[in-house]
Amino acid sequence: MIGFGEWLRVKMETEHLDVDALATRLHLSRQSVYQWLNNESRPGPENIRRLARVLRIDPLDIYAARDRVRPSNAERDPLISEMVAVFETMDQAELRRWWRMVRASFEEETEGEG
Numbered sequence: 328m329i330g331f332g333e334w335l336r337v338k339m340e341t342e343h344l345d346v347d348a349l350a351t352r353l354h355l356s357r358q359s360v361y362q363w364l365n366n367e368s369r370p371g372p373e374n375i376r377r378l379a380r381v382l383r384i385d386p387l388d389i390y391a392a393r394d395r396v397r398p399s400n401a402e403r404d405p406l407i408s409e410m411v412a413v414f415e416t417m418d419q420a421e422l423r424r425w426w427r428m429v430r431a432s433f434e435e436e437t438e439g440e441g
Contacts, residue, residue, distance in 0.1 A: 332364040334392040338382050352381045369393045387423055390430075 329337075339349055346364070350357045353374065362368040370378060370393065379386040414422065 330366045331393050332366040335363055353377045387426055
């Protein structure tokens with residue numbers, strides 16, 4: 328399973344973007360983009376929306392790539408291993424429906440806190 332940085336690098340190549348071009352189009356520093364590419368940090372919601380526009384993809388694809396569970400984490404936690412096994416049986420449409428449900432639930436919970 329590839330990390331977010333590798334995934335982003337492939338998407339950038341598809342759109343013929345280098346680090347300078349992506350940083351400029353996102354109104355970010357080159358350092359921010361390099362941190363994503365080196366898996367040192369991950370984009371937040373606003374930058375995910377911007378990335379989706381620049382890369383011409385669904386923001387949910389970016390969330391899925393950003394939040395992908397690494398095998399090393401799965402090996403340490405049996406619950407994560409079980410979740411990964413379930414996710415691997417789901418097709419893209421099922422994963423998107425699941426992710427939308429989780430996000431909606433989270434947004435409802437955080438709205439109630441404010």
